Amino acid sequence: MKLFTRSMWVLGALLALVAIIACSPAGGVPQGAVQTVQAVATNVPGTVAAAATNVAPTVQAAATQANQAVATVQAVATAVPATVAAAVATQAPAPSGAENTIVWVKNIDDYITTDPAEGYEFSDWLAIHNIYDTLVKFEGKDLTNLKPGLAEKWDIKDAGDHWELTFTLKDGVKFASGNPLTSADVVYSWQRAINLNKSPAFLWTSTGGLTPESITAPDAKTVMLKMPKTASPTEFLNVMTAPPLGIVDSVEVKKHETTVDGKNDFGNTWLKSEGSAGSGPYALDHWTPQVEVLLKANPNAAVQPKTPNILIKHVPEAVNQQSLLEKGDADIAFDLTPEQITAVQSNKDLTTIKAGNLQIFYGGMNVAQKPLDNPKVREAIRYAIDYDGIVKDLLSGNAQVLQTIIPDGLLGANTETIFTRDVEKAKGLLKEAGVENGFDMEILVPTGNIGIVPMGDLAAKLQADLAEIGVNLKITQQPESELLATYRAAKGPIVLIRWGPDYADPNTNAAPFGDYSAGSIAKRNSWDDKTSAEMVNKAKLEPDSAKRVALYKELTEYIAHNGPYAVLFQPFQLLATRANVQGFDWNPMGYSDLWTISK
């Protein structure tokens, strides 16, 4: 018993001691010391033991004043300098301090992989885009002017029964490993993506109509694609800017190929979380799930980043993101709420950014549900909605009105105001449709917020607007995963939801919304319209950009009036940075050129 009582006091003393140690300046501001040790650890391993043990005196002095338990701990620490040296020296090369690192705080719960052939989440793409180069690219926030990437030029040829796309690669491009980039790497990268058949594989197979055999390399500088006539070369060029189409170092990746479940994993296990093999401005230093991703400058990259390290920290709580940003421990905060953005606007040390976002919020009206089958009823609903009120009041100006299916930022965007609230006109349309007394209808809404949009409040606003024309909405809120199951089965009445594009081409919206056979949104709303489908296909296959834009204008107007959608708005992406952060641009596809950022 005596032992127990004593041990309790020792425990108390120990806790008090460790609190003092941890709160001491050495514990609170370890950065300088850390950097010294890091420098030693990476450069002169032999002296690491000395450097590491030099930090100990504070602890040692404290320990002698306290109790045996701590003294024992200290003994462990000082009695094994060889172990210390080995341990510190074998740690991964460390990041080199705050001044050389952009710290981006973000909820990276969705970071699943760093393998371009697998990544299909926003956080994945943020890293992959900066590690792997693509053959063609968009720069900054622009998504309409295609620029040469790894390919210096390309050519599209009509070869009769198929399209032939030829890409000529730039000279002198090297991977982070030092290996030269050749057409064999392009063929390997894309064939492995198709063979792995992960989430992005449809970009090649479905959108591009490609098979592993249709991707060839006639020589070390040339890549050739054979595409079926059903696919659009213009669309595929835009697809090629997406991060999954990034090129991996085939020599390096092949070294890490292994067998998983009896199949070649094409290096996926390694590329997923352990390493990277790109030619982009950054290479993966490490990714610890739900902790952080550290990108370090790739010394062999053609474009050297302005800041050598990018640390993407997992900070799920927006309140904490704000605290870290305000204190200067973070340079960019991603998930601040509109209220937080407003709150930090008066802070001179911070800059707030309203960037582009290609998501569109809309109400899908299932035409299998009467009276939504009547186009006049759908048109009446569109005229009854107070679009400006939603954007200005409900969303405090953090969105822009959008009434068509192609948002601002994409080629062929149609941001015209087609519907201005007109209650009388809406009532007239209902009368023409034979439902002048209105009707009751259920509206399914996801629970909580989607990004900055409070979905329940949005539904309540629509409910109030439509009540004025006698349409009584009964709001049913469901978790999004439950709602999507109903929506996919085309069993929803009106569904209030959002859509985000897969890649930077208008067909990524036009086909799902306009073509029933695409098996996506039109199908979920039971809208099978041959005219729309033909217009979608024609616009997709048009090689001339200017003509494409004109075709998409026609298509978006046709769908706006005839389709089963009430498109409401596209929100902005809200971000905040420290005021000294320069060169930051947000790509509306959901990532950023990190190599242009400095502070």
Place this chain on the structure above:
Amino acid sequence: MNFWNYVARRLVGIVFVLIGVSIITFLISHIVPGDPAAAALGDRAREEQVEAFRKQYGLDKPIPEQYVIYMRGLLQGDLGLSIRTRRPVAQDLAQKVPATIELSIAALLIAITLGVPAGIWSAVYRNRLPDHLVRIFALVGGSLPIFWMGLLMIGLFYNQLSLLPAGGRIDQFTPPPQTITGMYTVDSLLTGNMIAFQSSLHHLILPAFVLGYFSTAVIARMMRSSMLEVLNQDYLRTARAKGLKERAVILRHGFRNALIPTLTIIGITFGSLLSGAVLTETIFSWPGLGGYATSSAIGLDFPAVMGVTLLAAIIYPLSNLFVDLSYAWLDPRIRHG
């Protein structure tokens, strides 16, 4: 029946608990509305992708068959593949568990160290200022939601005083220690990496205090009431009559006997710390089991939810068994069997 028979019987009981928990969790997680494929793939996924996903994860099979397949894998040590992270659940758990254990143990240490003396102090000075102070402390601890408490602590110690960090396990520019146990404070001590030790300890204090505060309050109250009960016992009067100093009477005779009910609470508290860690980990960006469990539940990640539940179902009875066994150490009259 001897001691080891008792332990063996309890361990067999745990196996049955696990089977029961696995069936109930599996059923509940599979009959809740919602489509895991939709949760994992989002609204952009096309029909064939959704179907392929269901097939890959066996979600197209009847629930009993899915359960049999799951249990077959479990017996071979395979907890399945996480729907959300696309990695083996066992691998995810191995990464998350040490962080949560480290946090929970630190919280428990704080709770015991503060709660037990506070309870004794409160009982000895019954209805006087120290007692009132401890009761207010316990009331606040028992009433303040962990989430709110965490935000207040960050506001005070990070934003205002700049004494402690707002979150994470280690300073963002300090490399973590070489992994041995996965607990940064322990690993850094074992490898003699004092910089990492200081930094990880620095990061541990605030979340551990927030997580441990509620338990401190519970332990303090339990210790107070059991101590009060003991203080009125005849044997304490005898001890005083023998001429022992009051300090010795309380600590040597009173404390030991008052500790048994408190020990039960401590055992239960350890289990609840693991569940309380869900909120604490979210607030403090602590990459442990709590955040993993929350994300898994939201993402309808059945294999991960099963893994976390089964792990909790092992830790709870084991911590209770440990407490039961410690009774005998405290009171030699108690014998298991």
